[in-house]
Amino acid sequence: MSSNSFQATNFSIKGATSINRIRIGFSIVMLFVNLLSIVSNAQGEGASKSTILNLLIEFMILGYGIAQIILIRKNKLTPFFITLGVYLDILMYTMIFIVVTVTAASLEAMVGTLKMPFFIMLYFFVMIYSGLLLSPRTTLVVGYLALIGTFSMDYFAWLNGVQFRYATDKAEEMSVFFEVIKLVFFILGIHILTSVVKFLVNVSEIATVSSKEAEQKTAEAEKTKDRITSEADALNKNTSEMKTEMDTLNTEIxxxxxxxxxxxxxxxxxxxxxxxxxxxxxxxxxxxxxxxxxxxxxxxxxxxxxxxxxxxxxxxxxxxxxxxxxxxxxxxxxxxxxxxxxxxxxxxxxxxxxxxxxxxxxxxxxxxxxxxxxxxxxxxxxxxxxxxxxxxxxxxxxxxxxxxxxxxxxxxxxxxxxxxxxxxxxxxxxxxxxxxxxxxxxxxxxxxxxxxxxxxxxxxxxxxxxxxxxxxxxxxxxxxxxxxxxxxxxxxxxxxxxxxxxxxxxxxxxxxxxxxxxxxxxxxx
CATH class of the missing domain: 1.10.287.950 (Methyl-accepting chemotaxis protein)
Structure with a gap:
């Protein structure tokens, strides 16, 4: 199913609304975290700049999330902009992650940041709610964009001096084996989520067909009931007429x-x-x-x-x-x-x-x-x-x-x-x-x-x-x-x-x- 076909059923419409609600809620949480970070790190100039940048990005995410909610209620939002919003989520969070990684205080802090599971969890979080669009292709593209964002963090860390080795014995070094496992895990996760979305799409189609059939059968049942009532009235009327006719017929006979x-x-x-x-x-x-x-x-x-x-x-x-x-x-x-x-x-x-x-x-x-x-x-x-x-x-x-x-x-x-x-x-x-x-x-x-x-x-x-x-x-x-x-x-x-x-x-x-x-x-x- 294509990425712009999510409005075909009520499930996809509700999914788009749920995505924006999740986006708005998560943005509010991240804004609150960034505000606390600004307050706690008011004396550090470098930390303050990255936090302010992250705060601006979260405001942007919150802004187009609210805008999409309004357009959905007015039935003016097209599938293209819904899908584009999910892609922008990946892009914005990748920018935040890169900024957090690059602005780390030291190489050890940068390596610690790269090893944090929060980033991968957030990427998977975005991939999961992209599946609410009921578009396997969109989920697949979002997954690979998240994969590119993850390894973009490694690339910028490598540019800033972090070493990638198979066997590590220093805190400022990253394990290549760990990155390969992360890559395999990420790819498997992407395709598992895509398969789940395909299954949901099939279930949605089956549910839609079943709903239509149920509506048709309900309508047919109502028509049958009305027809039976009408036929019963007509039958009652006809029997009365037939009784009269039978009396007349008996006289005529x-x-x-x-x-x-x-x-x-x-x-x-x-x-x-x-x-x-x-x-x-x-x-x-x-x-x-x-x-x-x-x-x-x-x-x-x-x-x-x-x-x-x-x-x-x-x-x-x-x-x-x-x-x-x-x-x-x-x-x-x-x-x-x-x-x-x-x-x-x-x-x-x-x-x-x-x-x-x-x-x-x-x-x-x-x-x-x-x-x-x-x-x-x-x-x-x-x-x-x-x-x-x-x-x-x-x-x-x-x-x-x-x-x-x-x-x-x-x-x-x-x-x-x-x-x-x-x-x-x-x-x-x-x-x-x-x-x-x-x-x-x-x-x-x-x-x-x-x-x-x-x-x-x-x-x-x-x-x-x-x-x-x-x-x-x-x-x-x-x-x-x-x-x-x-x-x-x-x-x-x-x-x-x-x-x-x-x-x-x-x-x-x-x-x-x-x-x-x-x-x-x-x-x-």
């Missing part, structure tokens, strides 16, 4: 017994109603099963209608495409008829030109025949040519008339064909509109059939769920019937148990009264 009898009668009526409901559920279950089979048949019919509608819609769509192709072909045919009509008109124009040429050729042949007749014999050959040209012109005129008739008949036929094509185109367009309407209606019919199929599927699913639900209701009704019987039996058992509980509550009330009396006695203790 009697009321519940009556209610149980009414409930039992109601459950018997409910069991009869459950049987009737079970029969109704069975009949409903059979009807739902028939509807389920009919729904399967309707589902098959709807499926066939959907397939037929899809096939008819496909066929109608193909017919619509064919009608569209025929309408396009009629339009092309009408265009071709118009082109042919235009071509025939051009041929008619050419035929008219040929007829005009034939007329002019015939007129030219007539003029040639007239001119050939005027020419006489010279114009006979020319007249024959004119006749042939006239015949050729007549033939060309006849052919033009024939071609004109043929063109007129062909134009008439083309006009009739064009009219027929236009009529066909119009009818095909009407037919295409009809097919479009049919396709639209078939698509709507197909959509409605599909919707009807979905509705029917949902309806069929609902029927199946209703079928399963009916089966579950039938099972539940059967279980409810059995459960009702069990509930009736349970109610009978509960009625018996209620009677037992009523009797038990009466006994418990008696026990609670006894427990209340015990808690009151516990609080009184």
């Amino acid at each position: 009697q009321s519940q017994v009556s209610s149980m009898e009414q409930i039992s009668a109601s459950l018997e009526e409910l069991a009869a109603s459950t049987d009737s409901a079970a029969e109704f559920v069975k009949a409903q279950f059979v009807k739902i099963e028939d509807l389920n089979r009919e729904s399967d048949t309707l589902h098959s019919i709807l499926k066939e209608v959907r397939v037929s509608t899809e096939s008819l819609s496909k066929t109608t769509e193909e017919s619509k495409v064919y009608s569209r192709d025929v309408s396009a072909a009629m339009e092309v045919l009408g265009t071709n008829f118009n082109e042919v009509s235009k071509s025939f008109q051009k041929v008619q124009d050419v035929n008219d030109i040929m007829r005009e040429i034939a007329d002019r050729t015939n007129l030219l042949a007539l003029n040639a025949s007239i001119e050939a007749a005027r020419a006489g014999d010279h114009g006979k050959g020319f007249a024959v040519v004119a006749q042939e040209v006239a015949k050729l012109a007549d033939s060309a005129s006849e052919n033009a008339s024939t071609i004109s008739k043929i063109i007129a008949e062909a134009a008439k036929l083309i006009t009739n064909g064009n009219s027929a094509a236009e009529e066909t185109k119009r009818k095909v367009s009407v037919q295409e509109s009809g097919f479009s309407s049919i396709v639209t209606n078939l698509n709507q019919l197909q959509t409605r059939v599909e919707n009807q199929g979905q509705i029917h599927d949902s309806f069929l699913k609902s029927f199946r769920e209703l079928f399963d639900l009916s089966r579950q209701i039938e099972s539940i009704a059967s279980e409810q019937k059995n459960g009702t019987k069990e509930v009736v039996q349970a109610l009978s058992s509960i009625e018996q148990s209620s009677n037992i509980i009523s009797e038990g509550s009466s006994r418990m009330r008696s026990n609670l009264e006894e427990l209340s009396e015990q808690s009151q006695r516990l609080v009184a203790k």
